[in-house]
Amino acid sequence: MSIATVFGICAACLVGLGLYGLIVQPQPLRKILAFNILGGGIFLLFGAVARRGAAAGMGGDPVPQALVITGIVVAFSATALGVAILLRLFEETGGTSLRDTPKESQSQETNS
């Protein structure tokens, strides 16, 4: 078993953990956290593939590494946007619930 395999399996578990949190956690902030863990797992999977491509005196394939650096920055921008939307939702409604309409108004809509 090589180091790349160890971190590859670790990455697969992180993806599963993040996905579970994304589905099960009801609070949006926790969903954003889980989404970042899911993303971290995907990046690490890339890292394991990069490590396997070690050649020409380099510790790993530089191309996936560069892609991951780009990916980390894009993931951060998405997180910042998600947090900003969440804070605006809180300002407007005083809550952070993701349920779109209260139950009463929903039933009225279906009646009409």
Next chain:
Amino acid sequence: MNVELVFSLGLALLILTVAGFVIVTRGSFAAIVGFVAFGLTLSLAWMGLSAPDVALTEAALGGGVTGALLLGACARLRRASDVEETPGLVGRGAALVLCLGVTTGLVGVVLCLPDPAPTLAPVAKQSLASTGLGNAVTATLMVYRALDTMLEKVVLLLALVAVWSLAPDRFWGGRPVFGSRQEKGGPLIFLARVLIPIGVLVGIYLFWVGADAPGGAFAGGAIIGAMGILGFFAGVSAVPAVSAFRLRVALAAGVAFFLAVGLVGLAAGTGFLTYPENFAKPVIVLIEVAMTLSIGVTLALLVVGPPGESSGP
């Protein structure tokens, strides 16, 4: 079993434990603190995978700046009083089965990766001399895949525009409100005054050595951005109004300069985003200067958020 492998196994277990804590713990604050720890342990894993450039970016951005962003949000959401119910036992069971399936599939993929692994490392190494750079990851970011890097700068700008456009109409063009309005403590101001010059120096150093050693514009820019956040938070420097002209110039500098160099290459007939034969390195370093500045300013402003008060007199 050698020492390195045992260390990697332990580290992988630690990462999974911390990630599990972040997912299942009850309090949001504890989860975010756990997430910062997750970012730091993950950057150790990147060191284990011989990817120090990624490790630096992950530690600075994944742990540090994201942590600051989420802690700020957590503090503002403290008054949120929704009682959210978690899915029932059946729902959680179904989610668990789905996630176990995904993980099992990915583990299968990891174990069945082709051998010998396909790699672009020899090709990257071969062309390295013509770029004048010593760090193959920087060469990939700035030369081989320059278009990706430029577009990714555009994504950062678009994200900032999207965050700003969440401001209510009356605050448009005003200043973001960041940190509490209370009297700032002495220790925080002291920390900001001592740490910011050192941090900015470290950021510039990381960008400068990035040409030949681990580092680069992203890690350097993230550290400079973090110093900006500390300055805004401690009240040492005022958050600029989003309509300020100099701020707009700093934000656009990276993409604008990158695009200008690309168009010069197009006009010279060598193609979009090609560098002049003999002085590729100076041009790349100049682009990186503009990029580091833009990345730092953009990251800090993404954390600070949309304008919350009118610019006023």
